[in-house]
Amino acid sequence: MDAELLKLSTTLAGMVSKHTSQPIYDKIRKSKAKDDDEQTINELETIIIELIGEKNQILQLAQEYDEKIVAQKLKDEDIEYITENVIPLLESFAKNEGGEKAREMEDTLEQIKPLLSKETVNILQLLGFNFQKALGQPLTDLIEGMISSKNPNSGKEEVQLEIAKEQRITEYFKMINDETAYARHIGLNG
Template identity: 40%
Template structure:
């Protein structure tokens, strides 16, 4: 399971805060202050401890909010599910109808699949831990990226490999014995 770097950072910050604020650590600080026996030092030390605890509480609140935002970003809302269903299902039906042979079978499969895209089903699956954005969104994004890159002109590395291959052909053509062996391995027809 891939954990987003933001979540890892939040976990580290949470662990640091928890380590600073264990009951033992706070108790040790208070005991050390009380051994000073000077009221102004004790008061100043206790104020510092309280200030640190308040700052750490604020940090913990920010961490909790960041975790909540991360979780919300992974969940599909009811409105998201309705929009996807209202957009995808008609498009799938149209594709099946235009596919010619087997279109009726595809329509039956689409109709069988449609109830899985209900708000209730999506909520249940998300509660069980299914991440639709990761399971469907990321692969679709990767497929789209590959499709776009396949239409992009060759990179300089690809062009360089082509030049190297052509140079190897020239060297092969210049060596009669090597060319003969090459033709034995790869006859013209």
């Protein structure tokens, strides 16, 4: 389960279990037992305000939960668009690419195509399958690999070079702050 959905579920379950009817009845009974009518009314108003606030929080959590679930579900129009437009576009992109990455992409697309019928998608989504996470991320990674393989200076190499430069600068500043190490540096480099 998605971490955000898990957090929402846990919060919702905590609120629901915390506010069962028995503690509320106990508060009401305790308020009514007092002899001061004004104090009883104030306490009952406080209970009502708390309950309204908690109800609003629960409704907000339920709405967020619903939005997360709906965001993961592909609509019929989305499925049609993907099968009619996106898959052929990716296939032509792979054919123009050539090489090992193109074969990998074509193989991946061939595996995905049978899954993209309306019936299959709806059944799998009812079972909790997240197409956007399962298919979208691997396709993104695959295309990113194909694009970066065209670049002679791969992005990963550039990142590693930048990290090494930053580490060198950090070590230099550490050496400057250490009087003994700095004196050795000056002695070696003049």
